[in-house]
Amino acid sequence: MHFDEWLLVSSVLLLLSILAWKVSSRLGIPALLLFLGIGMLAGSDGPGGIYFDDASVAQSVGVVALAFILFAGGLDTEWKVVRPALGAALALSTIGVLLTALVVAVFALFLLHVSFLEGLLLGAIISATDAAAVFSVLGARKLNLSGKLIPLLELESGSNDPMAVFLTIGLTNLLANPHESVFAVLLLFVQQMGIGAIFGLLLGWGAIYLIVRLKLEEAALYPVLTIALVLLAYGLTATLGGSGFLAVYLVGVLLGNSSVQRVNRLSGFHDSLAWLMQIAMFLILCVSDLSTPGWVAQSLASLRPSLLRSLRLGAASGCVRSFCRQVVGSYYF
DSSP states (O other): OOHHHHHHHHHHHHHHHHHHHHHHHHOOOOOOHHHHHHHHHHTTSSSBBBOOEEEOHHHHHHHHHHHHHHHHHHOOOOHHHHHHHHHHHHHHHIHHHHHHHHHHHHHHHIIOOOOOHHHHHHHHHHOOHHHHHHHHHHHOOOOOOTTTHHHHHHHHHHHHHHHHHHHHHHHHHHHTTOOOHHHHHHHHHHHHHHHHHHHHHHHHHHHHHHHHHHSSSTTTTTHHHHHHHHHHHHHHHHTTTTTTTHHHHHHHHHHHHHHOOHHHHHHHHHHHHHHHHHHHHHHHHHGGGGSHHHHHHHHHSSHHHHHHHHHHHHHHHHHHHHHHHHHHHHHOO
């Protein structure tokens, strides 16, 4: 497909996604479900017939998109509101993720007859809350949630990715290298969390100082500056072995709660950018031929049957978990 055709297809998919949001707001269903449906219909197994199987590009788009989504969520996070829920949110984003992975591991051990580490890896993959889904549902719907629930959900969803990434990488290393020590895995946890938190705070304070001192005469350059800061925060922290997602979220929280006069305008810009990133991320993941049943069957054909069953269960439970979280967030509350 030529570049001009890609531009045409991309514009049509974006327009359909915006119309889907309008429909979802009237019908009372999460817009992300319609984004997923549009992507699946446009993919190679749907009537759209778009073939895309570049896993590297899909991963890169997902990482960049989630970084901007978390930054926008941090900008909109009011510290005075979330501070009372800080302890509970940190507990849910660390101990809660670990307990969820352990429960899934026990079920996988007895029902799927896989090893405990394989079951724990399956639990780690599906245990974290989807920040994009949470911010989308909480931002697009006027939910009558009481007390600390909204700040708790926002803070937990924005801070649990480092724990999930740590568990996934650590358990993968243990499975690939049986002689790997548990101490090395714990060291990875300290490295991810520590470097992510330190550089998130340092870069957040540096961003505030830079914006105040620059005093750009052209106001339109401030959003460009914050885009560069988001990419810098993630890239530098990840390069040094820390959690780039945690760093980006902390930069957003610090900047959003600062006395910088242009924060409100920056917040509006990044809210729009976050919507674009959500649409792009879900469309690419669903358009991608990597998500089609044929590709999955071919890629997993060499795996032993028990692990294949566990991965199928993980994919199914992940879809059900995402669907239930969005539906419950939209209706129950």
